[in-house]
Each structure stands twice: as C-alpha cells, then as structure tokens.
Amino acid sequence: MKAFVISKYGTKPLWQQVLKPSLLSHQVLIKVRYAPVNPADMYYSLGIYGIKKALPTQLGMEGVGEVVEGKHKGKLVAFLPARSVGSWAEYVAANESDIFEVGNEIQGSMAIINPFTVLGFQERAKQFKSILFSSARSSTAIQGIKLFKELGKDVWAIAKENKDYVNTLVDDENLLQNIQKNIKDKTVFFDSTSGDKAGTILTSLPANSVLVNYGSSTATFIGKVNPNQLIFQGKSIEGFWMHNYYTSLTRQQKEVAFNYINSKLDTIFKSDVYQIVKPQDISGEELYKLQSQTRGQGKIILEFK
Numbered sequence: 003m004k005a006f007v008i009s010k011y012g013t014k015p016l017w018q019q020v021l022k023p024s025l026l027s028h029q030v031l032i033k034v035r036y037a038p039v040n041p042a043d044m045y046y047s048l049g050i051y052g053i054k055k056a057l058p059t060q061l062g063m064e065g066v067g068e069v070v071e072g073k074h075k076g077k078l079v080a081f082l083p084a085r086s087v088g089s090w091a092e093y094v095a096a097n098e099s100d101i102f103e104v105g106n107e108i109q110g111s112m113a114i115i116n117p118f119t120v121l122g123f124q125e126r127a128k129q130f131k132s133i134l135f136s137s138a139r140s141s142t143a144i145q146g147i148k149l150f151k152e153l154g155k156d157v158w159a160i161a162k163e164n165k166d167y168v169n170t171l172v173d174d175e176n177l178l179q180n181i182q183k184n185i186k187d188k189t190v191f192f193d194s195t196s197g198d199k200a201g202t203i204l205t206s207l208p209a210n211s212v213l214v215n216y217g218s219s220t221a222t223f224i225g226k227v228n229p230n231q232l233i234f235q236g237k238s239i240e241g242f243w244m245h246n247y248y249t250s251l252t253r254q255q256k257e258v259a260f261n262y263i264n265s266k267l268d269t270i271f272k273s274d275v276y277q278i279v280k281p282q283d284i285s286g287e288e289l290y291k292l293q294s295q296t297r298g299q300g301k302i303i304l305e306f307k
Contacts, residue, residue, distance in 0.1 A: 037111055060087050108278075112141070134159070134192070145273075200215070216241070
C-alpha cells in the first residue's frame with residue numbers, strides 16, 4: 003500500500019510504499035476513501051505542532067472509509083487513525099472506539115476534528131453570553147459561529163471585511179476601539195492566530211473574559227498582555243486541544259456527540275470543499291502550496307477510491 007510519509011520534520015511528504023498496518027485486538031482495518039488536508043497536518047509535518055512521532059511517520063489526522071477487517075466489517079465510517087499511522091493512506095488502522103458510522107462520504111471525512119472542537123468550545127462557553135472568534139473564515143470558526151448563533155449567543159468575529167453571517171469587527175486601525183464599543187459582557191475569545199494582536203484583543207475585552215487559543219497560524223507567541231488585567235480584572239489565557247476534550251469523553255458520550263454531529267452534517271457542521279485531488283496526481287509540495295493558497299476558501303480533500 004501507499005501513504006504520504008515524511009522522514010524528517012520540516013520536509014514535504016512523499017507518496018510512497020509502506021507496510022499495511024497490522025491490527026491489535028481492539029482495532030479495525032479501514033480502506034480509506036477520503037481524507038481532508040487540515041492546517042494541523044501542515045504544522046505537524048513542519049515540526050511546529052505540539053506533538054511529534056517517531057520518524058518516518060505517516061500524515062493525516064482523520065478520514066472516512068470502509069471497514070475491511072475486524073468488527074463492523076463493510077460499514078462506512080468516519081475515523082481517527084491509530085497513533086502509529088495516518089489517514090493519508092490507502093489503508094489505516096483505527097481503534098474501535100474511534101470510528102463512527104456515516105452516510106455522507108465527503109462530509110464524513112471531516113466529521114470529527116472540527117465538529118468535536120466546536121462541541122468542546124460549546125462546553126467551555128456555557129457561562130458566557132458573548133463569543134468572539136479571531137477569524138471568520140476558517141472551517142472551525144464558521145461551524146462555531148453557526149452553533150453559537152443557534153444557541154442564542156452574541157457572536158462576533160474579526161474579518162477583513164463585513165460578513166453577512168456574523169457580527170463582524172473589521173480588522174483595521176479601529177479594531178480595538180470597536181471591540182470596546184460593541185462587546186459589553188465577559189467574553190470567550192477563541193483565537194487561532196496568536197501573536198501580539200491576540201494579547202491586545204484580550205486587553206480590550208470586558209473583565210473576566212478568557213482567551214482560548216486553539217492554534218497558531220502565525221506560529222508566534224501570544225504577547226502584549228497586561229498582567230494587571232489578569233490579576234485585577236479576572237482575565238485569563240487557556241489552550242484548547244481537541245484531543246484532550248475528545249479523550250475526556252466516554253464512548254457513550256462520543257456516540258451521543260457524533261449522532262448530533264451526523265444529524266447536522268448538512269447544516270452546522272458542513273465544511274466547504276475547494277478541491278478533491280488524488281494522491282498520485284499531486285506531490286506533497288504541490289499539495290501544501292494548494293492548501294496555503296486556498297485557506298479560507300474550503301477544504302482540500304484527498305481521494306483514495
């Protein structure tokens with residue numbers, strides 16, 4: 003079988019021959035049909051993600067395919083790959099606890115990471131009326147905006163221009179002033195950009211607001227936070243990793259959550275698709291270039307059928 007593999011962090015992946023994964027007693031073998039290219043995949047291969055595996059390592063953090071060996075044989079499932087393998091492959095091993103039956107192949111390939119992230123956001127934001135996203139165009143932010151609007155929250159997002167689907171704070175020289183003018187309640191600020199701007203935005207939010215960072219598209223530190231605001235105004239900074247939230251759930255809780263996700267794959271949790279490509283038709287370098295150039299315009303999906 004073939005898979006996208008890196009042999010050194012900081013390099014582009016190669017589509018090459020690898021051994022078909024052997025299964026442990028609690029795992030199934032899946033013939034992959036589709037797998038998305040997520041920003042975290044790029045960060046991981048570049049060595050700037052929060053975790054590293056032994057090299058060489060396969061890429062891809064989720065996907066959809068047919069179970070061909072083990073329990074649930076013949077079922078179409080969304081999956082998280084077992085830790086030793088990746089989803090950008092013709093076959094993948096997955097733990098039985100990390101597969102979920104789906105009916106939609108394309109949306110099913112993206113039905114775990116972003117949706118469970120958003121459900122984790124929902125859990126964190128229960129005590130807050132106001133929600134702010136650092137971006138209005140990422141798949142995670144768009145899903146979060148739709149969910150929080152359905153829940154009746156006061157939802158805002160920062161963007162270069164006004165968006166018709168969310169209260170928009172235009173990212174210009176008046177941004178901080180407009181934050182103070184429009185957001186009056188303590189706020190959860192879901193940030194995926196980091197940098198000095200994230201810190202100054204937190205400083206501009208009302209007392210008892212919290213910055214929840216779930217990624218760093220700028221790969222920089224969060225800066226310019228006034229300690230007095232943390233001490234005397236009750237503001238705070240946290241990190242969010244979907245894996246921690248996901249693994250905190252029991253299998254029953256995961257199934258309940260996924261049934262909810264699956265019921266809304268055509269609405270709240272629908273991801274736009276920019277292009278579907280076959281691994282044999284694109285190099286790793288071309289794939290990463292395409293993903294970078296089309297960010298915010300929809301997902302790049304790898305097809306293994």
